[in-house]
Amino acid sequence: MLIRRPDASVLAASLLLLLLLLLLAGIHAAPLSLVLVALFFTIASNGVIATTASSLAMQSQGHRAGSASAVIGVCMFSLGAVAVPMTGLGGTSLLSMTGTIFGCFTLAILMFIFLAQKPAPRSKTA
Numbered sequence: 001m002l003i004r005r006p007d008a009s010v011l012a013a014s015l016l017l018l019l020l021l022l023l024l025a026g027i028h029a030a031p032l033s034l035v036l037v038a039l040f041f042t043i044a045s046n047g048v049i050a051t052t053a054s055s056l057a058m059q060s061q062g063h064r065a066g067s068a069s070a071v072i073g074v075c076m077f078s079l080g081a082v083a084v085p086m087t088g089l090g091g092t093s094l095l096s097m098t099g100t101i102f103g104c105f106t107l108a109i110l111m112f113i114f115l116a117q118k119p120a121p122r123s124k125t126a
Contacts, residue, residue: 015109018042019102026098035094042101050076079104 022038024030054072061068083104090096 015045015105018045019105023098023102026093026095029094042105046105 018038018041022035022042025035025038054069057072058065058068083100086103087096087100090099
């Protein structure tokens, strides 16, 4: 295995810190430069996490990799279809966008913590 499983608490803490920065920028009407920097790092981390997570999820699927990829794609598009109207509920403000991003990332972290299977301990044989 080329990639080791990241510690969930470190991942969750770093993402929540980044999201809190973006949410505070939206609440306090921060300057555009601060909002753009926080938004850039939020979106950039999402791109890295999504590709790594999907490859790790399909790693153990073997001959079902095509079906697993299809399920991941359907879930991504379905959650996107639900998230877009949620963003519009608060109007077209920065706070509405940051609140939706914060909610989606928090939901993803909670799903990872509670639903991800823990790797089985490896037994050492000499």
